[in-house]
Amino acid sequence: MPYPHLLAPLTLGSLRLPNHVVMLPMGTEMGTHEGLFTEREIAYYTARAAGGVGLVMTGIAAVSQDYEQINPGLCRVDTDDAIPGLTALAESIHAVGGRVSLQLTAGLGRNINVVDPDRAPISASDNPHYANPDVLCRPLEVEEIRTLVRRFGEAAARAAAAGIDAIDIHGHTGYIVDQFLTPAWNRRTDEYGGSVENRCRFAVEVIQAIKAAAPGLPVSFRLSVDHKFPGGRTTEESQRIAVILAEAGLDFILADDGSYEAMDYVFPPYYLGDGCMVPAAKALKEVVDIPVVACGNLDPDTAEKVLAAGDADIAGVGRGLIADPQWCAKLAEGRREDIRPCIRCNAMCVGNAFFALPLGCAVNAQVGFERERVLTPVETPRHVVVVGGGPAGLEAARVAGERGHRVDLYERDTRLGGVLRPAATPDFKKELHAMIGWWERQIARLPVTVHLGHEIAADSPELADADEIILATGSRPLVPASIPGIDGPNVVGVIDAHEGAPLGQRVVVAGGGLSGADLALELAQGGRDVTVVEAADEIARDLILINRMTLLRDLATAGVRLLTGHTVVAVDADGVQLRTADGEDVRVAADTVVTAFGVLPETTLADQLKAAGRTVRTVGDCVTPAKVGEAINAGYLAGAEV
Structure with a gap:
């Protein structure tokens, strides 16, 4: 078996899982305005479970609105209204052989997105609000802390009643549980502040409340090991915290880095490279006996190396499973090369969430549309001509071929990839380059014929018998001729x-x-x-x-x-x-x-064909120069519509 550590069965508390891969908690923005699960969100999670991941972990779910107004749309489990949706989620995931963990949060505290003018945001101490420094948070009173602890227990009980398999505690990136753990934000002088044991008291009581309310359910905790900003928590401090939390009864712990002050570590872009937060997991492995989950730009090969080296026990994969829900199944089937790469662009996953838009993906247009965008074989195959072998054209050709159409793809260059090829030359963009190879492998098994070094004009005979023409002719550089010397030899x-x-x-x-x-x-x-x-x-x-x-x-x-x-x-x-x-x-x-x-859209061929009365579909930069994800998603839709 080429990935023996990743694919070996795993026991987490009472759960027997098929492999050592967990889907990390990530928000979807697919719930109702009131924060309840929808069929769309359930379909998204179920697709990842069906793809073989050991454990699906949901995004955060709020346990309380007692002291903080939860942002509209944020998942909530603070009332029994949540139970039907939780039950539907659990049943759907169980039906495909999966297991699901619900991540619980007490709120965002100083990091809450929208400040309620009628009540101050809450925190461990009187900390300034992250986005509005002139707004001071109100320190929670002891009885309020105890109320929140009870709310965690009540939420866990609802999850257990609904059939949820495990509970994760959101304790990282400077959210409110993390604010209690950290000296930078916790300046209390009561039993919840001061020593590391006191600062851990809130988290410990939460763990114990969940264990009591949902006996038998494994409990995990996501911890920022290094906050990555001056004055934030260091690795050494987090090691002491991890020991205390493990002794409180955790079954496993998720290790990462970052905070709102260093948000690029919360959602690591391609610049940070492979396995960028593995040192956090390694540091916790040195001090705790419970399984440790590593995360941070883990592709299958990096993840296998991390587990083989003993730097972590479990691989946490987030955006990689957004890009390809079959990540684990393809590994188990010996199809590593067929896993669609995550290009770590953060454009339509994290980027959408920032604007309260449903989760999407730059390289996988089916994300969030798992029920609607199903590629079904066509009854009558047609002849489709795609002009342009960049991201939009490649995706259009792949999708049309998947549906059974006969596709001819023409690219005037001698290589496929379009603007992706030069853009992906830096090593930090290697995953972007990997997308080109992925497309080449996918279309090689489909009724798609690639013609390289073949330029198409409006009167080219190759267009004569085309039933559908998809133009993905890209863009051309903008070079201001008005600048003297701009055409010089240097x-x-x-x-x-x-x-x-x-x-x-x-x-x-x-x-x-x-x-x-x-x-x-x-x-x-x-x-x-x-x-x-x-x-x-x-x-x-x-x-x-x-x-x-x-x-x-x-x-x-x-x-x-x-x-x-x-x-x-x-x-x-x-x-x-x-x-x-x-x-x-x-x-x-x-x-x-x-x-x-910059660039301008290359519209010459489209204009000529339209003038000649031909019907064409235009996608990608030849319509409007944009990001690669927009080109790929447009290519998918064009290929699916023919």
Whole structure:
């Protein structure tokens, strides 16, 4: 067996699980406005259970609204109204042979998203609200703490009555249980503050209340081992906490890092690399005897190595199971190469949640539509021509082929991938590159014929007998011809730079969007002297905040000079002439200037075919240049609709 540690059976308390993989708790935003489970959310979780994961762990469910107004839509189990939905969830997951754990929270405390003007947010002490520092939290009184402890027990009893298999306690990332554990936020002088034992008292009482209310259900706790901000909790302090929590009766513990102050560790982007929080699990393994779950960008190979090395007992996979619910089943079937990679972009999973939108996925358009977007074979196969082998075209061709259509895919380059190929050259974007190989393998088994180095024009005979034409012709670089010297011999386009065009030691990247910023980071990490010039007041402002936090930190570490609010006026053999918003002229010496001003949709073929009366579907950047996830999702829909 190629993954003997991951795929070996596992016992957690009273649960016998088929493997050592758990689906980490992640919010879905698929519930009702009142916070109850819906058929849509149940279908999402059930698909992961059917895919063979050992234990499905839900996103947070609030146990109380006694002292804090829970955000609309956040899952709630504070009344018996929750039991029917919980029962439906448990029955659905059990019907496919799975097991489910419900994650419980007392609330967000200083991190709550919406402050109620009629009552102050709560916390362990009078901490400033994270997003509104002028708002002070109200310290919970002792009787209120005890009420919350009872609420955990009541919620656990409801879960047990509904058939839920395990309970997880949300104790990380600076939410309210974590606020009690941490000296930075807990300055109490009563029995719930001071010593590490006192700061753990709330969490210990919660564990004991759950154990008493739901006997036989395994209980876990998710702990931030390193908060990753000055003054936050350190690994050594968390080791002491973990020992106390384990002694209170935990069956297993989830180890991660981060906080709202270091949110990129809560949802680690591709910049942080594989297994970025494994050290947290290893640290807890050193001090506790209960199983420890590792997390943080774990692909199957990294996860197997972590378990084989004894750095953790269980692999926690979150976004990887969003991208491919069959993650575990494919491993067990010896189909590692068929697992759809998670590209760690955070765009439609975490990004959607930030805007209270239902969970989605950049690479898997079926997420959140597990019931509706089922690919069924067509009764009458048609001939589908797809023009463009980038992400939108590849996905359209794959989906149309999955449905049984005969597909011809034409790509003018000699390689598939489109803009993904140059964009994925940095090592920190290797999962993005892996998507190209995934598509190649999937379409190789389908009625899809790939034609490389084959450009299609409006009068090409290849279009003559096409029943459906899907155009995914992408975009073209925007290079302002009004800038003197922009066509000089020392000027290189960002795509050519990514693909290995010769560059000097001193490089100016003209354009600070994601493409330019990622290239700057790659070049600086390779030893070059890099300056990024951006007319706007921010670098990579279209990037999700979490990813941007890491990018900016890495750019600073690599020594990249960022000149925002600067416009390129001219380029010459020795560098670039810039102008600030105030009209000041600035000169930057450079051996090479890389243009990364953005792109424009490539609509020529679409315009010609429409003018000739042909019906076409356009997807991806040739419609509106956007992020890769939007292109892939549009490609899926186009392929599913033909």
